[in-house]
Amino acid sequence: MTDSRPINCVVLVKQVPDTHNVTGDVMTKDGTMNRGALPAIFNPEDLNALEMALEIKERTGGTVTVITMGPPKAANILRDSLFRGADKVVLLTDRKFAGADTLATSYVLKCAVEKLGDYDIVLAGRQAIDGDTAQVGPQTAEKLGIPQITYAEQIVEITKDKITVQRALDHGSEIVRCTFPVLLTVVGSANTPRPANVRRQMERKLAAVPSEYAAIRTQWPEFESDEALDAHLAKHNLKIPVWSAEDIGATEGSIGLAGSPTQVHKINFVVLESTESKTIPANAEGIAAMIAELVHEYIVG
Amino acid sequence: MSDHKNVWVFIEHTDGKIAEVSLELVGKARELADKLGVEVVGFLCGHNVDALAQEVIAHGADRVILAEHEELALYRTLPYARVAIEEARKREPEIFLIGGTPNGRDFAPRVASAMRCGLTADCTDLQVGDYYVKKEDKTYKDLLFQIRPAFGGNLIATIVNPHTRPQMATVREGVMRKPVADPNRKGVVEKIAPTFSPEDLVLEVLSRQVRHTTINLKDAPVIVAGGAGVTTADEFALLRELANLLGGEVGASRAAVDSGLIERVHQVGQTGTTVRPRLYIAAGISGAIQHRAGMDQSSKIIAINTDPNAPMFQIAHYRIVGDVGEVLPLIIKTLRERAMDQREAE
Incomplete structure (x- = not known):
């Protein structure tokens, strides 16, 4: 294909x-939540976005850069990205980012993407399972001033100046063509993310952010100081x-809590009652009482 | 009444037909606007869609802003958002409601980002109320309370945007009730003729395919599923009726699919679709592990079965021992009566 060139991707x-694995241990009976009991994972559709970027790289050459905004422990998913094939990763972390809603988050991501520069496609999962809002992708596109293609399911064609994408919609699909740069949000049905590559994993298992150095040095005592480890990693x-x-x-003013127009007024916990089940008599009174309860718990509108 | 501070609804349409959710939201907007003493404004973009504007008015809008342009015939993010942002900046709506459809969820964040305002996705309820901010020692009057499940459905959050306008929210189809149309209702249709720059039109739609299965189990907030205990087409019609009432979809166990009463796309379970709706009603499903694996994460499970020892009862929150053909009509009747009571109360 002569009508192509290396395409650089940034994955959010x-x-x-x-x-998806909330259990009784997480939601306690008195209605509080034990967040620590939940494992932290790579947002599933972001893995599909990474896979799509890696496939683009295989098709065109170019690079795949992965960025995340989060606490230092989010470096875990950046390492995972390196193992799967990303060329470069960046962690955006700052106490000032805390409390960001989707608008403040998209602003931070926009600033980071602009600092990276030289990109053709920004990819992100359609939505994150902790909020299910699907807003950060389009908001980041708007802030970057670039078009967006949401619900990308398949890349039909890439030329040097245009990309053709199949979008998955509720009741069908759509094929659209757009110029670069463009932002894509990727749906779960797009592909099966490749697993970590064993060789890459061996090579990059030490990849780390500074806050992880202490833990690494307990495991690898041959690094006598943080500086020694830092020099090794840099090299x-x-x-x-x-x-x-x-x-x-x-x-x-545009980041964290201050940059977030939405505020949480109140939270009502939905108490999981898997142990608390009720037998409802199969008569009008029994069913009316059940419906009233479901309405009260916002299960039925 | 003024051109400002109104309640806007994004009117989505395909093939000359307004999306149900848009009309449902016009109904909700009417309720909110009446409380606030302002107008309901339908925001409609399209090409040759004058008839749709009348329909929006018939469902409760006072005014329709109709952006007419051939480039607006099909939904596309940039031209649609462009018009919305320009008009919203000029007219400063108080509230902007958008259906939680694929297009609505593509459009809303684009507009919210440009307006630098708050946006809450997939609200299950909208109310008007006052909000006290301790830090400022100030009460914000008549804010939009945007109520939605969060954290995988494990909690219900009420979100407010005290400082930015419009207050934007998306709502899924079937959550609000569609108002009854009044064809004699009068309103103002205000036509505008937008102009676009080449940058607004960089994305071309090459083709659009409509799948004929309209079932979307994965995203359904409610699933009414039938199993071996649902033995007739009439009983399946009851499942359908209940699912429609609850804004949900019909699901099925493998046994029901194998019986030929329902297509395989409805199958829930390990070999079908894995679902985690707010409410799962298992009608006549014994609850084999393969089926349970596909639905046991549902927030609430109602099981109906004649066999008191059916395994489904072990994971159900509500156990109803009885015949599907008798219990389902009772549930339908209760919901209908409740809806009627509410309508009278309004």
Whole structure:
């Protein structure tokens, strides 16, 4: 194919609590939540976005850069991205980012993507399982001033200046063509994400952010100091870059809680009652009482 | 009445037909606007869609902003968002409601980002109320309370946007009740003729295919599923009726699919679709492990079975020992009566 060129992809990913596996241990009887009991995972559809980016790289050459905004432990999914084939990863972490809603998050991601520069496609999962809002992708596209193709399921064609994508819609599909740069949000049915590559895993298992150095040194005592480890990682290109609000030139009023127009007024916990089940008499009174309960719990509108 | 501070509804349409959810939202907007003493405005983009504007008014809108342009014939993010952003900046709506359809969820965040306003996805209820901000020692009057399940459905959050306008929210189809149309209702249709720059039109739609299965089990908030205990087409019609009432879909166990009463696309379970709706009604499903694996994460499970020892009862929150053909009509009747009471109360 002569009508092609290397296409550079940036993938936006998120580490999320595994809300699909919420059990009785997580939601306690008194209606509080034990977040610590939930494992943190790579948001499933972000893996599909990474896979799509890796497939684009295989098709065209070019690079795949993965970025995430989150606490230092989100470096786990960046390492995972390296194992699966990403060329470069960046962790966006700063206490000032805390409490961000989708608008403030998209602003931070926009600043980071602009700092990376030289990109053709930004990819993200359609939505994250901890919020299911599907808003960050389109909001980031708007802030970057680029078009968006949501619900991308398949890349039909890539040329040097245009991409043709099949979108999955509720009742069918659509094929659209767009210029670069463009942002794609990717659905779960798009592909099967490749597993970590064993060779890459061996090579990059030490990839880390500085806050992880202490833990690494307990496992690898041959590194006598953080500096020694840092020098080793730098030499082998295993230092995961960490960018703060200042590093990406983010305006304080637009990030974190201050940059988030939405506020949580109140939270009502839905208490899981798997042990508390009721036998309902099969008569009008029994059923009316059951429906009233479901209405009260917002299960039935 | 003024052009500002109104309640807007995004009117989505395909093939000359307005999406159900848009009309449902016009009904909700009417309720909110009456409380706030403002107008309901339908925001409609399209090409030759004048008839649709009348329909929006008939369902309760006072005014329709109709952006007419051939480039708006089919939904596309950039031209649609472009018009919405321009008009919203000019007219400063108080509230903007959008259906939680694929297009609505593509459009709303694009507009919210440009307006730098809050947006809450998939609300299950919308109310008007006051909100006190401790830090400012100030009460914000008449805010939109955007109520939605969060954290995988394990909690219900009420979200507010005290400082930014419009207050934007998306709502899924079937959550709000569609109002009864009044063809004699009068309203203003305000036509505008937008202009687009080449950057607004960089995306072309090459083709659009409509699948003829309209079932979307995965995203359904409610699933009414039938199993071996549902033995006649009439009983399946009851499942369908109940699912429609609850804004849900019909599911089935493998046994029901094998009986030929329902197509395989409805199958829930390990070999079918895995679902986790807010409410799963298992009608005449014994609850084999393969089926349970596909639905046991549902927030609430109602099991109906004549066999008190059916395994489904072990994971059900509500156990009803009885015949599907008798219990389902009772549930339908109860829901209908409740809806009637509410309508009278309004």
